[in-house]
Amino acid sequence: xxxxxxxxxxxxxxxxxxxxxxxxxxxxxxxxxxxxxxxxxxxxxxxxxxxxxxxxxxxxxxxxxxxxxxxxxxxxxxxxxxxxxxxxxxxxxxxxxxxxxxxxxxxxxxxxxxxxxxxxxxxxxxxxxxxxxxxxxxxxxxxxxxxxxxxxxxxxxxxxxxxxxxxxxxxxxxxxxxxxxxxxxxxxxxxxxxxxxxxxxxxxxxxxxxxxxxxxxxxxxxxxxxxxxxxxxxxxxxxxxxxxxxxxxxxxxxxxxxxxxxxxxxxxxxxxxxxxxxxxxxxxxxxxxxxxxxxxxxxxxxxxxxxxxxxxxxxxxxxxxxxxxxxxxxxxxxx
Numbered sequence: 001x002x003x004x005x006x007x008x009x010x011x012x013x014x015x016x017x018x019x020x021x022x023x024x025x026x027x028x029x030x031x032x033x034x035x036x037x038x039x040x041x042x043x044x045x046x047x048x049x050x051x052x053x054x055x056x057x058x059x060x061x062x063x064x065x066x067x068x069x070x071x072x073x074x075x076x077x078x079x080x081x082x083x084x085x086x087x088x089x090x091x092x093x094x095x096x097x098x099x100x101x102x103x104x105x106x107x108x109x110x111x112x113x114x115x116x117x118x119x120x121x122x123x124x125x126x127x128x129x130x131x132x133x134x135x136x137x138x139x140x141x142x143x144x145x146x147x148x149x150x151x152x153x154x155x156x157x158x159x160x161x162x163x164x165x166x167x168x169x170x171x172x173x174x175x176x177x178x179x180x181x182x183x184x185x186x187x188x189x190x191x192x193x194x195x196x197x198x199x200x201x202x203x204x205x206x207x208x209x210x211x212x213x214x215x216x217x218x219x220x221x222x223x224x225x226x227x228x229x230x231x232x233x234x235x236x237x238x239x240x241x242x243x244x245x246x247x248x249x250x251x252x253x254x255x256x257x258x259x260x261x262x263x264x265x266x267x268x269x270x271x272x273x274x275x276x277x278x279x280x281x282x283x284x285x286x287x288x289x290x291x292x293x294x295x296x297x298x299x300x301x302x303x304x305x306x307x308x309x310x311x312x313x314x315x316x317x318x319x320x321x322x323x324x325x326x327x328x329x330x331x332x333x334x335x
């Protein structure tokens with residue numbers, strides 16, 4: 001064997017050894033360090049209170065920011081940070097419910113919507129705050145508050161929009177990709193073993209039957225009916241008036257007000273002034289929940305890159321893989 005081949009073998013062996021070592025360290029850090037951070041309260045689920053406007057009395061107004069696709073994709077880790085964190089947001093709602101000093105809530109909404117279940121979680125918590133605490137909840141819509149974003153906004157006592165806000169998109173969508181004809185064109189066969197005729201419903205490897213379509217349509221109609229009922233109750237509108245605009249259309253701020261889906265034009269400052277004036281909270285302190293600095297938030301991306309991991313691709317892949325699974329969504333926009 002020549003010297004060049006010996007050198008190539010040695011180099012390859014060293015690279016394999018390094019690769020195995022790095023992957024092992026990555027696993028150890030991900031498993032053990034994340035567990036340690038969770039025990040110490042140093043993950044991105046921990047948060048503090050940031051003062052927006054200092055008040056003169058003990059009454060407080062909480063600002064909650066709902067930003068991003070409403071989907072539970074898990075918490076941040078030492079290697080990566082997430083966008084919208086469902087459990088983080090739900091914990092804020094829970095804190096408001098149990099904090100007697102909070103006399104009003106402003107929900108800042110900037111989302112195209114998301115999962116049916118996650119949107120329902122938020123709605124239920126908002127209603128619990130309204131019923132148990134009997135405090136006002138105002139909504140300040142940002143650039144987009146569509147579909148699930150409107151679902152969670154509907155029970156609010158007052159909804160403010162920007163003239164350029166995109167809202168509406170009231171409805172439910174459930175879709176999957178069908179590649180059966182493409183597979184047939186290239187001679188690809190699928191071997192499926194199942195326990196019943198509908199076990200692979202919405203499979204991309206075959207055409208959907210009429211019976212399957214009717215089953216899924218019934219499910220979608222049920223979720224749509226709940227969406228309409230929530231708007232009817234929250235906005236004090238008739239079912240007919242809601243269904244007139246609940247056909248999936250989007251609208252701007254002016255159109256939403258004319259349709260009865262929003263109340264006034266205003267930005268966050270206007271909403272703060274309005275809730276103070278409407279409920280005699282002029283001396284209240286206005287605050288928002290902010291994630292605390294942690295090892296995960298500070299070093300997440302850098303540590304991930306240190307071990308050769310493409311963090312952004314991992315997060316996007318996780319989101320898309322969850323979203324591609326057949327599920328009902330209150331969501332506006334493309335995948």
